[in-house]
Amino acid sequence: MNKLLTISPSPHLYQGDSVRKIMYSVIFALLPALVWSFIVFGMPAVILTLTSVASCLVVEWAIQKYMLKTTPSINDGSAVITGILLAMNMPAGLPVWMIVIGALVAIGVGKMSFGGLGQNPFNPALVGRVFLLISYPVQMTTWPNITNSGVDSVTEATPLALIKEGVNSGQTVPQIMENIPAYRELLLGNFSGSLGEVSAALLILGLLYMLIKKVVTWHIPVTTLATMFVFAAILWKANPEQFADPLFHILTGGAMLGAIFMATDYSSSPMSKSGQIVYSIGIGVITICIRTWGAYPEGISFAILIMNAFTPLINNYMKPKRFGEK
Amino acid sequence: MLKTFKKGGVHPSHNKLTAQKPIEQLPLPKTATFINTQHIGAPSKILVKRGDEIKVGQLIAESGGFVSANIHSSVSGKVAKIDSVIDSGGYRKDAVLINVEGDVWEESIDRSSTLITETSLDKTEIIKKINKAGIVGMGGATFPTHVKLSPPPGMKADLVIINGVECEPYLTSDHRLMLEKGEELMVGITLLIKALGTERAIIGIENNKPDAIEHLKALSKKYKNIEVCPLKVKYPQGSEKHLIKAITGREVPSGGLPIAVGTVVNNVATAISVYEAVMKNKPLIERVVTVTGKHLAQPSNFYVRLGTPVSTLIEAAGGLPENTAKVISGGPMMGRSMVNLGVPVTKGMSGILVFDDAEGHRKPVKSCIRCGRCIVACPMGLEPHLLMTLSEKQMWEKAEEEKIMNCIECGSCSFTCPSNRPLLDYIRLGKSTFGAIIRNRK
Numbered sequence: 001m002n003k004l005l006t007i008s009p010s011p012h013l014y015q016g017d018s019v020r021k022i023m024y025s026v027i028f029a030l031l032p033a034l035v036w037s038f039i040v041f042g043m044p045a046v047i048l049t050l051t052s053v054a055s056c057l058v059v060e061w062a063i064q065k066y067m068l069k070t071t072p073s074i075n076d077g078s079a080v081i082t083g084i085l086l087a088m089n090m091p092a093g094l095p096v097w098m099i100v101i102g103a104l105v106a107i108g109v110g111k112m113s114f115g116g117l118g119q120n121p122f123n124p125a126l127v128g129r130v131f132l133l134i135s136y137p138v139q140m141t142t143w144p145n146i147t148n149s150g151v152d153s154v155t156e157a158t159p160l161a162l163i164k165e166g167v168n169s170g171q172t173v174p175q176i177m178e179n180i181p182a183y184r185e186l187l188l189g190n191f192s193g194s195l196g197e198v199s200a201a202l203l204i205l206g207l208l209y210m211l212i213k214k215v216v217t218w219h220i221p222v223t224t225l226a227t228m229f230v231f232a233a234i235l236w237k238a239n240p241e242q243f244a245d246p247l248f249h250i251l252t253g254g255a256m257l258g259a260i261f262m263a264t265d266y267s268s269s270p271m272s273k274s275g276q277i278v279y280s281i282g283i284g285v286i287t288i289c290i291r292t293w294g295a296y297p298e299g300i301s302f303a304i305l306i307m308n309a310f311t312p313l314i315n316n317y318m319k320p321k322r323f324g325e326k
Numbered sequence: 327m328l329k330t331f332k333k334g335g336v337h338p339s340h341n342k343l344t345a346q347k348p349i350e351q352l353p354l355p356k357t358a359t360f361i362n363t364q365h366i367g368a369p370s371k372i373l374v375k376r377g378d379e380i381k382v383g384q385l386i387a388e389s390g391g392f393v394s395a396n397i398h399s400s401v402s403g404k405v406a407k408i409d410s411v412i413d414s415g416g417y418r419k420d421a422v423l424i425n426v427e428g429d430v431w432e433e434s435i436d437r438s439s440t441l442i443t444e445t446s447l448d449k450t451e452i453i454k455k456i457n458k459a460g461i462v463g464m465g466g467a468t469f470p471t472h473v474k475l476s477p478p479p480g481m482k483a484d485l486v487i488i489n490g491v492e493c494e495p496y497l498t499s500d501h502r503l504m505l506e507k508g509e510e511l512m513v514g515i516t517l518l519i520k521a522l523g524t525e526r527a528i529i530g531i532e533n534n535k536p537d538a539i540e541h542l543k544a545l546s547k548k549y550k551n552i553e554v555c556p557l558k559v560k561y562p563q564g565s566e567k568h569l570i571k572a573i574t575g576r577e578v579p580s581g582g583l584p585i586a587v588g589t590v591v592n593n594v595a596t597a598i599s600v601y602e603a604v605m606k607n608k609p610l611i612e613r614v615v616t617v618t619g620k621h622l623a624q625p626s627n628f629y630v631r632l633g634t635p636v637s638t639l640i641e642a643a644g645g646l647p648e649n650t651a652k653v654i655s656g657g658p659m660m661g662r663s664m665v666n667l668g669v670p671v672t673k674g675m676s677g678i679l680v681f682d683d684a685e686g687h688r689k690p691v692k693s694c695i696r697c698g699r700c701i702v703a704c705p706m707g708l709e710p711h712l713l714m715t716l717s718e719k720q721m722w723e724k725a726e727e728e729k730i731m732n733c734i735e736c737g738s739c740s741f742t743c744p745s746n747r748p749l750l751d752y753i754r755l756g757k758s759t760f761g762a763i764i765r766n767r768k
Contacts, residue, residue: 005650005665007416009662011738012658012659013495013737014743015741266695266696267695320707322706323707324732
């Protein structure tokens with residue numbers, strides 16, 4: 001035989017999944033909610049999202065090419081996800097130049113400074129969002145009024161903000177609730193908020209797709225939402241005048257987006273299933289604490305970043321059960 | 327609910343191309359090569375010299391210790407030379423090369439096909455005969471069978487498990503044996519039960535072989551102490567530890583042998599060889615080899631004499647396809663890719679798998695995205711991504727703390743990795759380096 005045989009250690013068979021396939025599955029799962037936000041918020045949302053994705057790609061490409069001097073790998077889809085998630089965390093009326101800064105911080109600081117894909121200790125999109133929230137608090141909390149079509153100078157508060165302001169000014173929760181859309185509207189997404197906050201139902205649809213595709217497991221999203229629900233339910237049972245009910249908590253704000261798409265980021269969440277449960281319980285508890293007693297109406301992005309910081313510790317202590325060991 | 331082990335495992339496509347192909351007898355080779363290490367343990371001592379006349383079944387290399395095995399000639403003829411040859415793992419080993427002349431068998435071997443079911447031999451005599459016949463685990467691990475059947479003092483088996491799982495994709499040699507030599511298998515199992523003094527035996531078969539399950543269930547009606555246990559398909563269920571876990575729920579302690587939980591596992595081909603050795607005086611000189619691959623003209627199951635060159639088997643299966651890139655001894659998950667096709671068939675070679683360019687090459691390695699799939703896939707509850715990093719950084723002690731030595735090298739981690747990371751390669755490096763550290767300490 002004139003051709004040499006290939007020698008390699010086993011296994012000789014591979015499942016054939018790739019990073020790219022996984023990333024594009026996540027993008028596909030995000031699409032229903034994203035498209036819905038385009039319908040609700042109109043052209044500004046489209047421009048915001050496209051700018052965000054483009055900025056993320058350019059920043060990653062430039063850093064890889066000119067600073068790290070490696071072959072750019074922006075086609076793996078991960079920067080696109082960061083771009084979409086960043087946009088979904090913004091109010092539609094945000095000035096476009098701001099999201100460019102957000103993308104720079106998300107990819108440049110949140111991702112590439114730690115070594116790129118798989119190395120980031122914090123969710124890059126959240127790093128970008130929190131940077132903008134702290135730097136430009138006014139623009140970041142100015143929500144367009146969706147009762148008129150498209151964005152309008154009239155602004156509308158989000159349900160969570162209404163609760164926070166109301167309770168702080170001495171109103172009871174049932175009184176405030178009269179001004180808040182019904183749960184069916186919250187589920188379907190007929191209220192104001194960030195791009196990705198508005199449709200719980202479509203985000204759940206994305207989760208189902210990712211579960212079927214085995215991109216994520218149920219552990220993080222379900223545990224996070226369940227923890228929020230249980231913790232909120234305890235508070236609500238204790239004092240329904242003071243605290244909002246649990247269903248309200250999981251249907252509003254970034255709860256769904258955070259639990260399904262942000263907390264599940266591979267590199268910033270624990271790897272063992274037991275670790276993921278601990279991590280998600282942490283997110284759920286901290287979110288409700290910030291929403292109830294904190295200065296901000298919404299706290300899931302802070303909660304996820306805080307638990308991201310605990311991930312290495314959780315990875316170190318929550319080991320899978322070893323076969324044959326006690 | 328079918329039984330299986332709970333933690334980890336993967337589902338490669340079965341690709342059992344030869345499941346419906348009856349076992350064919352392959353003609354005698356022109357020369358046969360007998361490597362002196364066809365088993366785990368000490369190499370056998372070669373007894374013959376150049377020019378010696380050899381008969382089929384004659385002892386040509388004797389066991390080199392307790393954990394070792396006799397080797398018999400599978401052909402008759404003249405010893406051409408004693409030389410070193412390359413084995414399927416790529417190592418040079420001493421071997422006896424015999425030029426085949428005729429087919430003259432030792433008189434003591436019963437070559438008839440009559441089924442013998444009764445024997446007056448006792449436990450020690452059975453084990454002695456198995457030892458003499460050079461029988462080793464034929465599923466691929468090649469652990470000498472007489473050692474398995476002689477538990478250390480203070481340990482006792484209460485259950486014999488017969489491994490008919492054949493969880494490696496492509497391979498069908500055990501499947502065909504169960505269908506075609508079921509009667510012999512049953513008698514072999516009764517001999518194993520007798521040798522170990524256990525109450526009963528359970529045959530574990532994966533559910534993708536319904537015909538074998540049916541057939542053996544029907545045959546086992548005649549034997550009160552033999553049961554068939556269908557199992558859910560999952561790789562690596564053929565691993566001893568995982569088969570025991572699947573069938574009995576018992577967990578072999580880390581670093582321990584199956585006997586620690588009162589079980590002894592033997593492969594179906596081994597059990598049939600036990601029958602032949604004890605009832606027919608036939609040493610281990612032949613075995614079934616699946617020769618397969620999607621691009622082979624006639625993938626087949628061959629009954630071959632040990633020592634036959636792999637190239638002869640591939641010729642019989644239609645010849646080596648033009649675009650062949652890799653030839654594997656064993657299955658695709660744990661088999662070894664061979665350096666050349668002159669390698670002879672050995673006791674543990676259950677299959678020969680031919681891969682083309684597309685199947686035979688690895689994809690470029692990307693960075694770890696920490697998806698955790700390797701942790702989910704690992705049937706030993708390890709963290710392959712971590713073990714790989716520790717090996718890369720040469721942190722051997724830390725790798726040991728993370729139980730790197732527990733790895734059974736099933737390859738589920740590398741199989742499942744979306745970034746094509748060579749997880750198992752580095753874990754093997756870590757295992758062998760740490761193994762050397764332990765040996766140097768002593």
